[in-house]
Amino acid sequence: MIRAIALVDLDDTLFQTLRKCPAEVPPERLTPLGFAKDGSPLSYATPVQMRFLDWLAETTHLVPVTARSLDALRRAHIPFKAAVCAHGGVILNDESEIDAEWAAIVAGRAAEHRAVLDELVAAIAAEAALRDVPINARVLMEGDLALYALAKHADADADALFGVVDAAVPALPPGWTDHRNGNNVALMPPYLGKAHAVARILPGLRARFPDAPVIGIGDSLTDAPFMALCDFAMLPPRSQLAGGMFDAG
Secondary structure, three states, rough: OOOOEEEEEOOOOOOEEHOOOOOOHHHHHHEEEEEOOOOEEEEEHHHHHHHHHHHHHHHHEEEOOOOHHHHHHEEEOOOOOOOOEEHHOOEEOOOOOEEEHHHHHHHHHHHHHHHHHHHHHHHHHHHHHOOOOOOOOOEEEEOOOEEEEEEEOOOHHHHHHHHHHHHHHHOOOOOOOEEEOOEEEEEOOOOOOOOHHHHHHHHHHHHOOOOOEEEEEEEOOOHHHHHHHOOEEEEEEOOOOOOOOOOOO
């Protein structure tokens, strides 16, 4: 029985890389849920996360809301049909088909910002080469759409990554978002963001499940805007979004 609508971030909420898994959980108790293109496991859920996922799947209309590309989302072994992915650049309907109207809107906006994305990536790559820091910077594509600039450090040195990005991009154009969480920097144009896509799908979900509470679940600062559109919000206590909220004082 559907008792609620759950809009759920994936990475670092329902699962995480092996490096981020709690040290007290033995590796044999972890469940691989996210996989690379070659089928090798990349992300794992703890037993508690698996129980949480099972509970969501059994009692809610579960809608992933993720930064993952559509391809990466489909390589996550979780139950879903509808979804928001690519930081809101793609919406899947209840038949797991791309929302064509939203895709057309995004395509028009994406074209306006492609030149700036290329400039940002080139600046980060040049600064990384100057400092001899192994950073992969690229424009994140979803099909033919250029959505945002993404930078990662080859050895997961977040401090070195942030130092390069800060030097290469001292200021973003007005309205842009600088999303940082772990070994990841995403520079996103103003039109892009999970909250924009969630605002599009929420009226239909509320009409389909009248009076069902909408629960937004996420871990990062850029999850907060979409969670604010919901009736309730949930977050892991040890997360970027939580900050020091739950530290013993």
